[in-house]
Amino acid sequence: xxxxxxxxxxxxxxxxxxxxxxxxxxxxxxxxxESAKAYDxxxxxxxxxxxxxATHENRGTMxxxxxxxxxxxFVPLTVxxxxxxxxxxxxxxxxxxxxxSFNSAAVxxxxxxxxxxxxFGSQCIVVAIDAKTVAPGKWEIFTHGGRKETGxxxxxxxxxxxxxxxxxxxxxxxxxxxxxxxxxxxxxxxISDAVNVPVIASGGVxxxxxxxxxxxxxxxxxVLAASIFHFGEFTVQEAKEHMAAAGIPMRLS
Amino acid sequence: xxxxxxxxxxxxLHSAEKAFQRMAQETNxxxxxxxxxxxxxxxxxxxxxxxxxAFPACAAALRGHSGLFDALREAVxxxxxxxxGICVGMQLMATRxxxxxxxxxxxxxxxxxxxxxxxxxSLKVPHMGWNDLVIDNPHPVFDGIQTGDHTYFVxxxxxxxxxxxxxxxxxxxxxxxxxxxxxxTMVGMQFHPEKSQDTGLRLIANFLNWAP
Numbered sequence: 322x323x324x325x326x327x328x329x330x331x332x333x334x335x336x337x338x339x340x341x342x343x344x345x346x347x348x349x350x351x352x353x354x355e356s357a358k359a360y361d362x363x364x365x366x367x368x369x370x371x372x373x374x375a376t377h378e379n380r381g382t383m384x385x386x387x388x389x390x391x392x393x394x395f396v397p398l399t400v401x402x403x404x405x406x407x408x409x410x411x412x413x414x415x416x417x418x419x420x421x422s423f424n425s426a427a428v429x430x431x432x433x434x435x436x437x438x439x440x441f442g443s444q445c446i447v448v449a450i451d452a453k454t455v456a457p458g459k460w461e462i463f464t465h466g467g468r469k470e471t472g473x474x475x476x477x478x479x480x481x482x483x484x485x486x487x488x489x490x491x492x493x494x495x496x497x498x499x500x501x502x503x504x505x506x507x508x509x510x511x512i513s514d515a516v517n518v519p520v521i522a523s524g525g526v527x528x529x530x531x532x533x534x535x536x537x538x539x540x541x542x543x544v545l546a547a548s549i550f551h552f553g554e555f556t557v558q559e560a561k562e563h564m565a566a567a568g569i570p571m572r573l574s
Numbered sequence: 575x576x577x578x579x580x581x582x583x584x585x586x587l588h589s590a591e592k593a594f595q596r597m598a599q600e601t602n603x604x605x606x607x608x609x610x611x612x613x614x615x616x617x618x619x620x621x622x623x624x625x626x627x628a629f630p631a632c633a634a635a636l637r638g639h640s641g642l643f644d645a646l647r648e649a650v651x652x653x654x655x656x657x658x659g660i661c662v663g664m665q666l667m668a669t670r671x672x673x674x675x676x677x678x679x680x681x682x683x684x685x686x687x688x689x690x691x692x693x694x695x696s697l698k699v700p701h702m703g704w705n706d707l708v709i710d711n712p713h714p715v716f717d718g719i720q721t722g723d724h725t726y727f728v729x730x731x732x733x734x735x736x737x738x739x740x741x742x743x744x745x746x747x748x749x750x751x752x753x754x755x756x757x758x759t760m761v762g763m764q765f766h767p768e769k770s771q772d773t774g775l776r777l778i779a780n781f782l783n784w785a786p
Contacts, residue, residue: 322705322706323702323727324703324724388588392592393592395589395592395770396726396771397726415588417586417589418586419589443700444626444728444730445626488730489700489702518698518700543703
């Protein structure tokens with residue numbers, strides 16, 4: 322049986338982890354590679370890097386981080402942030418990413434998803450959707466870290482990018498991100514029901530029950546979290562055991 | 575001992591290279607190189623064929639490197655060199671693929687590669703993530719591996735094997751999905767051993783030390 326995935330996400334800026342990871346025994350808690358290795362050893366099902374200050378000038382540092390991670394972690398790695406063209410996808414794949422995530426660029430020009438999927442296959446193309454509730458049962462896409470309103474319906478957009486070849490949706494509830502009040506479950510459910518590819522729920526996790534709800538009520542295939550793991554509140558293994566106890570199929574090692 | 579990972583420009587080989595090199599070093603299994611050179615493939619002691627993306631594109635890319643394609647066939651078919659296909663590299667071992675269009679495979683293991691259609695319509699395609707293996711037929715590459723061990727899958731098409739004796743393991747996704755195939759000196763893995771943590775590294779080590 323396919324297991325629900327737990328994906329720790331590391332925000333990276335200029336080659337360093339932004340929200341420091343508070344693991345015991347890390348030589349350098351700011352080094353994304355060290356953090357990724359710790360999560361790999363802890364049984365993470367995948368690891369996600371988000372380059373939050375991606376510019377043309379500092380792309381090289383991210384390639385280096387991805388390359389060093391891929392040399393040492395034999396677990397799937399998704400990389401996002403500042404990905405604009407299929408050439409960006411190619412560069413990250415060659416550096417060692419397994420999946421590459423589009424965000425604002427897919428909103429500005431959805432065709433880029435098809436260009437990348439046609440060349441590299443849907444299996445490695447993720448579209449990250451940042452959405453906020455604008456009315457009950459209605460959600461819109463926001464870009465630029467949630468600051469820029471687009472007026473685009475999130476459910477319709479998800480269908481569009483999947484039709485263009487996205488193999489997975491990384492859905493962040495912008496009105497929940499950082500609140501620790503749980504995923505936006507109606508949004509997660511609406512997107513998960515609308516598309517036939519896996520949906521990763523993100524944004525708002527504060528407790529292990531929130532992870533459970535993302536799957537049982539939101540219909541997510543995977544859950545992504547940052548701070549609850551980074552600050553040592555819970556281990557990946559504790560999260561897995563909690564979800565398994567709630568009846569969700571998990572990979573327990 | 576030389577293991578050649580074939581580079582025919584169909585996917586990221588960086589992780590595969592590192593994983594095979596690490597396990598070759600740990601088990602004294604010789605040298606591992608990524609190559610698109612037919613001469614290197616011809617003299618390799620074992621061969622790994624990776625592959626990501628669509629079956630027709632991968633098949634065309636492999637055939638497009640004609641020297642490489644011939645060297646691969648000769649090494650595996652005539653000389654019986656141990657061979658491992660990974661993901662689409664495994665699917666290419668089939669008689670034919672039915673992704674977008676009918677495409678001829680290597681026809682090393684009889685069967686077809688068809689779209690995954692789970693009996694439970696709520697299940698997502700691609701089949702993406704960790705699934706637990708059910709071993710159907712014992713094989714040296716399973717040394718230390720048991721039914722219930724997890725490996726990482728990401729694919730939308732599956733290999734329907736004609737002869738059940740050649741299906742070595744499967745996983746459940748509202749129906750069986752072929753996970754490992756094999757005959758003679760050939761094995762294929764639908765999942766990514768280079769992304770499957772300890773279980774995957776063990777499978778790689780087993781292949782590198784397999785002496786059929």
